[in-house]
Amino acid sequence: MYRVREENGRLVEHGTKGVDFSTGSLGHGLSAGAGMALHAKVYGYDYHVYVILGDGDMQEGMTWEACLTTPNKGLNKLCGIVDCNRLQVDGRTDDINRLDPLAQKLEAFNWQVKEIDGHDFYALLDVLHEFKKTRSEKTRPLMILADTIKGKGASEIEDVCKYHAVPLNDEEYGRAETECLALIDNLEKRVSIQAQGKIKVKPFVKGSANEKEQNLVEIILRNPCREYREPTATRIGYGNALARLGEYEKLFVLNADLMGACGATAFCEKYPENAEEPLRRRSMNVGVQEANMMTMGAAMAACGKIPVVNSFGVFSTGRAWEMVRQDIAYPRLNVKIIGSHTGIALGEYGVSHQAIADVGAMRILPGIVIIEPSDAIQADLLFEKVLQYDGPVYFRVGRNPTPLVYVEDNAFGVSPVKEFEIGKGYRIKKGKDITLICSGPILIEALKAASLVKESVAVIDMPTIRPVDEGLIEEAARQTGRICTIQDHYENGGLRDEVMTVITARRIPVQLDHVSLSGFAKSGSPADLYDRFGLSAGRIIEKLKLTIK
Template identity: 40%
Template sequence: MSEVKKIATRESYGEALVELGMKMDNLVVLDADLAGATKTSTFQKVFPERHIDCGIAEANMMGIAAGLATTGKLPFASTFAMFAAGRAYEQVRNSIAYPHLNVKIGATHAGVSVGEDGASHQCIEDLALMRVIPGMVVINPSDDVEARAAVFAAAEYNGPVYLRFGRLAIPVINTNPDYHFEIGKGIVLREGRDITLVATGLPVGEALKAAEMLSEKDGISAKVINIHTIKPLDEELIVSAAKETNKIVTIEEHSIIGGLGGAVCETLSKEYPVKVLRIGVNDVFGESGTGWELIEKHGLDAEGIYNRVKEFYLQES
């Protein structure tokens, strides 16, 4: 059996920008002295005249991106999630989102899988921060295929978009030839009748493995939904799944407060209240360690998800 291909979504981001650059003359990529890490250096090598290094000045970069958007350019402002959503929050809110400018924010190195960089660089609040901004589209792709598709979709969308990418190389799971990405539409990756696993980003692949374990070891049939767009959320799909299985588990490499879990709970409390288990970072900061060690510590690997879901299912059955 061939080994599963693994690619970091930040790599996908850089390569997708090159593809877009060949098609769109107005595409401009900005970075804040991190082009090698965010992989916008891939674009820089091909289109040096359309790559702007703003230096270690992320807030200023967002202002420049906003200005470029007013001239008809399509700017992708790139930096680590901690700086894009954290340090530059006011500029994203007031200079980009408030006037609803056509700026795309490429935020790499999100979540605890940043690893050894530690708590200061492990942004576990960005989905919540971006989701609360009026008019902001928030996308968190699960693999290379989805990351590329998300970049293309963001370029076609008229308005501000926050794109979340990771540092770690992760398995490519969206290998279905019929795969189709649409902003605001979740994807059912596995059907199930007993419980629904709703995942986003890196944990989607782990959720699929956990569902297989639940089936093989315990005879528990788990539906798996990939929610790549946190906002706008596919409320119809979430409510439909809740009605089918009556139990929901959300899984995210983010705080359980305000991200996918919060969005799903808000929807279900309004439309169809059911029991929900939120798996993610439990109101703590990150810490130093390898990316996969931290994923395992927070129970976001397949084994951790399996154990939590099984316990939840048995308690609620």
């Protein structure tokens, strides 16, 4: 206690030592508990999940997303305990944004609700004991509303708002310690006598009778990538990989009302959430709840599974950004984030759905691998590597059918690549005047442009934006002396900045230019938008000539 919030103290602010899931931002806890309860239900673990919440948590919208999902999905081994002290940082909860009638609201969301005196440990133990005895599938999850007084037992600070988030000074601590130690000693004796035999805490065992050892590499070898003949969207390539590797039981897919749009239908139909066999229930649609979905996925990863979370890129990386930061990137959990319908290639959907800053949003977070495949074959094969990689990945895919680059007899003279690796770029066209470095389906426009100019243009496909292939960038810079990056993304934060970082860090002498978006686009057909905003082959040619000149 004397070193609370100090760098090397045991009680750092929102620390995670010895805790399976990070804490900090309000509103995340119940979603994390729901994810862990889901893990128990699907994979056959005999444990209950307990989430402690505060008044502030209950004001967060994400908490109510979890309140809706938990009973609807039968996650009845989850118990929430709300510390109802009616204080928050800026004052009394009733004065700021009243929660009552909280019990009726929770009951309307189909929870069991028990209201108790939060300082009566015997009452709390009785409720928890009854909750643990319940085994019926029809049982509802439980929320305990514990009426408490902030600082109970230390008369100077009881129910005083200014101490809500502020450590005591030495004098205040001394006075509070004197009062509380006597109370603690007395309570400890009484509780240990009365609780004897009521609650038995079993250790959390990683492993379940329902699970079996599987080798992902063997599954990949048994289920090779299909043949592609026609233009296919990269989201479909991803979805095909997900479906063919679905027998790997660590895989769990979460959707936010966009299952089909993201390409996950085949997997989810084979492993539906209402399947009779528990281990076939390895998908769930939470509805329009991107934040709740992201943190439920993080909790599944904390339990050792590989969750794949699907949404449009603008929502995966925008609306749910804090959940990615706090619950996935910070603890470096093994969550695969799918961002579909990205860039202005989305066309008529308009600005609200065009993800043009998603790479930048993910790129500023430490430790997240960022991948944008250029065609369906690459998406299919690279997703194999994504599942084998232990760590968070943002997988950026597009909506529209894209011409195949890595198929025999393709229209661009590119030699097919049979295997792709995370962190590796591919020089698919040689040249000596300038190098185009691209990621994603816009590679097609770059290849068209390169074929229409008299200049000798090299083209590099860079599907991994981070970690980028630094060696290939330096090699290209020394060979042609000019580099132009091309990406369907806002100019800041995307591929251009990753390449520029490498050039600056290695002090490579090269002329650098870029083709990207300078701001928001409009609604329209993909072809019209690409031409209007400088991403079409014709507009790329204009940029090439200016750069070379």
